[in-house]
Amino acid sequence: MSKKITDETYAGANLLCPIRYAIDIVGGKWKLPIICMLASGLPTRYSSIKRKLTGVTNMMLAQSLKELEAAGIVHREQYNEVPPRVEYTLTDKGKSILPPLLKLAEWGADYMHEDKTCAAFCDKCQSTK
Amino acid sequence: MSKKITDETYAGANLLCPIRYAIDIVGGKWKLPIICMLASGLPTRYSSIKRKLTGVTNMMLAQSLKELEAAGIVHREQYNEVPPRVEYTLTDKGKSILPPLLKLAEWGADYMHEDKTCAAFCDKCQSTK
DNA sequence: CAGGATCCTGTTGGATACTG
DNA sequence: CAGTATCCAACAGGATCCTG
Numbered sequence: 001m002s003k004k005i006t007d008e009t010y011a012g013a014n015l016l017c018p019i020r021y022a023i024d025i026v027g028g029k030w031k032l033p034i035i036c037m038l039a040s041g042l043p044t045r046y047s048s049i050k051r052k053l054t055g056v057t058n059m060m061l062a063q064s065l066k067e068l069e070a071a072g073i074v075h076r077e078q079y080n081e082v083p084p085r086v087e088y089t090l091t092d093k094g095k096s097i098l099p100p101l102l103k104l105a106e107w108g109a110d111y112m113h114e115d116k117t118c119a120a121f122c123d124k125c126q127s128t129k
Numbered sequence: 130m131s132k133k134i135t136d137e138t139y140a141g142a143n144l145l146c147p148i149r150y151a152i153d154i155v156g157g158k159w160k161l162p163i164i165c166m167l168a169s170g171l172p173t174r175y176s177s178i179k180r181k182l183t184g185v186t187n188m189m190l191a192q193s194l195k196e197l198e199a200a201g202i203v204h205r206e207q208y209n210e211v212p213p214r215v216e217y218t219l220t221d222k223g224k225s226i227l228p229p230l231l232k233l234a235e236w237g238a239d240y241m242h243e244d245k246t247c248a249a250f251c252d253k254c255q256s257t258k
Numbered sequence: 259c260a261g262g263a264t265c266c267t268g269t270t271g272g273a274t275a276c277t278g
Numbered sequence: 279c280a281g282t283a284t285c286c287a288a289c290a291g292g293a294t295c296c297t298g
Contacts, residue, residue: 017161017162017165017234017237018233018234018235018236018237018238018241019155019161019230019233019234019237020161020237021237021240021241022233022234022236022237023152023155023156023161023233026148026152027152027156028270028271029270029271030271032146032148032149032152033146036146045279045280046279046280046281047279047280050280057271057272057273057274058280058281058282059271059272059273059281059282059283060270060271060272061280061281062280062281062282063271072240078280081279082279083279083280084278084279084280084281085279085280086279086280086281093240096236096239097236099232100229100232100233100235100236101148101233103228103229103232103233104147104148104151104152104229104230104232104233105146105147105148105151106147106229107147107151107225107226107229108146108147108148108149108150108151109147110225111150111201111222112147112150157290157291158290158291159291174259174260175259175260175261176259176260179260186291186292186293186294187260187261187262188261188262188263188291188292188293189291189292190260190261191260191261191262192291207260211259212259212260213259213260213261213298214259214260215259215260215261
């Protein structure tokens with residue numbers, strides 16, 4: 001089943017690699033902080049996310065959330081009230097990426113300068129240091 | 130030891146997070162394919178890497194290798210012969226990031242469309258599907 | 259052979275203003 | 279409150295040519 005690796009095999013690496021698939025999902029400036037925030041498991045309102053992500057603009061936040069939703073990572077629950085309320089949570093797929101990310105966090109913590117702990121991630125991430 | 134998470138804690142997320150530290154290292158278009166190639170453990174020549182990474186230019190390859198070297202991921206061994214010969218290998222740090230990446234690959238393989246196995250990664254990665 | 263220099267372009271991210 | 283629309287800057291990545 002392991003097909004032979006030829007010189008040409010590497011050509012489309014970026015399109016085919018599941019690692020890149022994963023990295024593209026959490027890539028970008030705000031996706032990772034958003035995922036980290038939602039990792040608590042609590043449904044979180046748009047405005048609450050915006051307040052905690054210092055420096056994010058409405059445009060970037062809305063876009064990041066939309067892309068994460070399209071990727072099946074976050075769930076968007078809209079309540080038709082006045083004023084409007086929208087809450088975001090991680091989907092099962094979103095939760096399932098946390099352990100792999102945690103592995104990466106452990107590796108990173110081993111090689112980053114000692115005092116640079118992850119301020120953004122969940123309790124688990126903090127406990128790795 | 131787990132310090133309290135305040136609203137301000139998320140501000141510098143991108144600078145402090147060990148996950149981003151890791152992702153920044155393997156980020157970019159060619160870093161991951163390069164690491165995958167060197168994961169075999171065999172010292173590999175510049176020209177050999179260039180041949181297998183279809184589409185890479187000298188500039189991008191040299192730059193990617195230099196950044197990976199600066200990050201302590203690859204080792205550059207230069208032989209002063211004519212014609213010149215340079216061989217690249219993974220450092221211990223470089224080898225140590227493979228397991229976390231493999232975790233990510235397993236996750237990605239679970240959610241990518243079935244036939245999109247990783248053509249670029251080592252045998253281990255291929256065996257995850 | 260293993261790169262470096264220069265110039266160019268597309269994409270990512272940001273500022274500001276506006277809306278159902 | 280939870281976003282859009284429009285415009286703009288910065289940077290990653292590429293094309294081409296050059297060199298010890």
